[in-house]
Amino acid sequence: MNIAVAAEGENLNSIVSDKFEKCLYLLIVNMNDLSIKTIKNEKPCKGLSQKNLADEILKYDCEALITGDIQLTAFDILADEGVTRFFGAGYSVEKTLELMDKRSLKLIRNCNGTDSCSGNHH
Template sequence: MNIAVAADGQNLNSEVSEQFNSCNYLLIVNMNNSNIIAIKNGDDLSEEKLANEVINYDCEAIITGKLNSTAFEILTAACVTRYFGVGYSVETALNLMEQQLLKYIKNPEGTDKCEGHHHKH
């Protein structure tokens, strides 16, 4: 199972980024074997491309800070679970996610309140 983490650095000791689109790296962590793929967030990666990388690596979830509406909609449409991990290292956030102790991101503002306006009926 792959989990994406928007991070300030390239390893498990790095902090989770406060903003998805301005993270320094998108880490793809294989939870089965602990392999990490670090994708540098450069000028060529828009928020849309970054969100699509999460989908391309078949990630079941993402741990991040605030998502803007475009990335939020892309990830939501692909059924990627979104967790708020700001304030934690990547390693700690992954452990908290596994223990179901991270808050869900239910709206583009990054909170766990479900406003209902982003659901398709």
């Protein structure tokens, strides 16, 4: 199972980004062996678009994304494909993976960060 993490660095000790589209790296973590595929967001202000980042997550068949805030475009792409979104900003990648396993991370139910579901996304 692959999990995507929007991170500020390239390893498990890196901090999860506050904003999905401004992450420095997108880490694709294989949960079976904790191996990592690193995708660098060359210029976070002008780098991979929300759509491109979301497409990378789908390309690697990720079941979930751990991030901070997420904008509508990426949210809709991922929600439409059934990718679960978790809020983990401020924690290390390793800690968020542990919290996700324990079902202790907050779900991102909509791009506004509230607990209500929007549209057809559940």
